[in-house]
Amino acid sequence: MNEETTNTEQTSEDAIACLVLAKFHAEYPTKNEDAPAFARLCVSDAIECFKKKDYYYCIMRCLKSLAYSVGVEHPDYLLVKQLIEDESAYLQRQLDVLKIGELIDSAFTQADGRSKHS
Secondary structure, eight states: OOHHHHHHHHHHHHHHHHHHHHHHHHHSOSSOTTHHHHHHHHHHHHHHHHHTTOHHHHHHHHHHHHHHHTOTTSHHHHHHHHHHHHHHHHHHHHHHHHHHHHHHHHHHHHHHHHHHHO
């Protein structure tokens, strides 16, 4: 199993965990009385994202739901926020690896071109 597949599976599991948290807090908010409607709307969006296997945006919508229902200082909000930051860092590392690979390929191509002309 490659790293990308593992990451996708982990993200779907993370999305499910975030959905559970967001749905619970949308039903039992601690922030204010207007929060449930907004929080539930975000959970509904998150579920649609999950169905489309768009786990990153599913988690993003769960985070927004938690912001409405419990606030940005609540431990559950901070937990979900950390998942997003970890995912973003993972994606950035993957892009960096691709860029490095392209640079190496380019360097070898240039070196091959110079050695053929010598």
